[in-house]
Amino acid sequence: MNKKVLVIAGSPRKGGNSDLLCEEVIRGAQASGNTAEKVYLQDLRIGPCRACYSCRGNGVCVQKDDEAELLEKMISADVIVLATPVYFYSMDSQMKAMIDRTLPRYTEIRSKEFIFIATAAAGEPAIERTIEALRGFTDCLPGARVRSVIYGAGVYQKGEVTGTKAAKEAFLAGQSI
Secondary structure, three states, rough: OOEEEEEEEOOOOOOHHHHEEEEEEEEHHOOOOEEEEOOOOHHOOOOOOOOOOOOOOOOOOOOOOOOHHHHHHHOOOOOOEEEEEEEEEEEHHHHHHHHHHOOHHHOOOOEEEEEEEEEEEOOOOHHHHHHHHHHHHHHHOOOEEEEEEEEEEEEOOOOOOOHHHHHHHHHHHOOOO
């Protein structure tokens, strides 16, 4: 059965290392007959959650930005890829804002499979905090399952991840969908 893959690229740097790993997942997913769409958070207007809880009961955020459309895509996807560079030992602000803003409909992001991608100049231990934060999100989603975690460790300059173990793992993660 073909699956619908939604890749959410959190990096503000197109063509950066986490973005290149996204491309490998997409290449692998498409090689296996799946459809894949990539969304760049930097291209969307998503404000931070205001914790006003106006969304309780109606599932609609009072903010009129791009989060509602992205939520629809997340709900309709079978597999969601969350990719972020590591900034100060955590995910970038674009990814965190997007996650927080799923509040109005997060329970509808149910039974999805997830792939996590994180890249950093430091080694894997420095990336683990970011992965744990992403796991915190999926722990709140009914039936969510993390199928792959890709550590793009030791990469800083744009393109350094090309040809690495992480790039191969990203392709295989996509191919295994």
